[in-house]
Amino acid sequence: MSQWLFDLGNTRLKAAPLRADGTVGEVVALDHRRDGLEAAVAAMLPGRFDVAHVASVAGEALRVELLQVLSRHCQRIAIARTPRRWKGLKIGYPDPSHLGVDRFLAMLAVVGPGAGPALVCGIGTALTIDLVDGQGVHRGGRIAPSPTLMREAMHERVPHLPGSGGVYQEFADDTPDALASGCEGAAVALIERSLLLAPGVADTRPRLYLHGGGAESLLRHLPDARLAPSLVLDGLARWAAA
Structure with missing residues (x-):
């Protein structure tokens, strides 16, 4: 078949x-x-x-x-839809239907016996961050604009600001680089803050996963992260097998 x-x-x-x-x-x-x-x-x-x-x-x-x-x-x-529980994963939302199925599947891909806690970050149109503890319980997350969406939104509101281009620098000396640095830096800072605070919720420092079309561009700023660009499909494969 x-x-x-x-x-x-x-x-x-x-x-x-x-x-x-x-x-x-x-x-x-x-x-x-x-x-x-x-x-x-x-x-x-x-x-x-x-x-x-x-x-x-x-x-x-x-x-x-x-x-x-x-x-x-x-x-x-x-x-696929988001259930309350599925194969070792328990969703932390009171109403699981409010959690995007992509976030559910990405978490499903990383849970399992002995897997330990994980911080799962998707960088697509949106930036999503979800924390799963060592028992497979989803402890909540965040949603923000991705760097690409930030650039597009700024360009739409302020057309003379370019919607793409530029190179990340810690202190940029022209506008395209400043935009790239600010938008990428905002995403990295949110991930780093989530990673810093996660042990207070999940008891130990979680493994960090990056997935989605914009994941690779943030990887250089997060050297401990694991790049898993197709994590949603990996979770969907587990869902399909069941």
């Missing part, structure tokens, strides 16, 4: 085959804002397959569009 995993965000669609051993195959990521979902899916997929496992944090219209496209390629579609 051929199965595929799909992670639909506000900017990109990521997809990968689910291997027979339950692991994630080669990941393909496309900007659906530029290419459109029909073209993105056609570029990723074989003509027909059996099952699509879908995680989506995009708006309802985009999610429905993806499901319509997938229905022309596969026999069955399974949509």
Whole structure:
């Protein structure tokens, strides 16, 4: 049986085959804002397959569009949602439906016997930070604009400020570098503060995971972090196996 995993965000669609051993195959990521979902899916997929496992944090219209496209390629579609408990992970929100499924799946990917506490940071359209203790209990998190979204929002409000470009410097000497430094630095500072305070909640210093399209750009500032760019798909694979 051929199965595929799909992670639909506000900017990109990521997809990968689910291997027979339950692991994630080669990941393909496309900007659906530029290419459109029909073209993105056609570029990723074989003509027909059996099952699509879908995680989506995009708006309802985009999610429905993806499901319509997938229905022309596969026999069955399974949509992941955030439960209160799942395979060793307990969500800390009083109403689990308020927690994005991408955050749930990223945490699911890192919990397990002997795994210890983890701080899971997603850098996509938004910056999300979630703390899981050594017993697999989600202890809460944060949401903020990602560096990319900060730049885009500033450019929209103040058009003469460039929406991209620049190089990170601790004390920049021109505007593009100052913008890159400020936006990246704000994200790094929020992660570092969360990492600093986490032992008071989870008893010990957690492992730090970075995932999402913007993770690699922050890695140089966080040398102890583990880069896991496809963590949501890894969690979706575990969800699909169950």
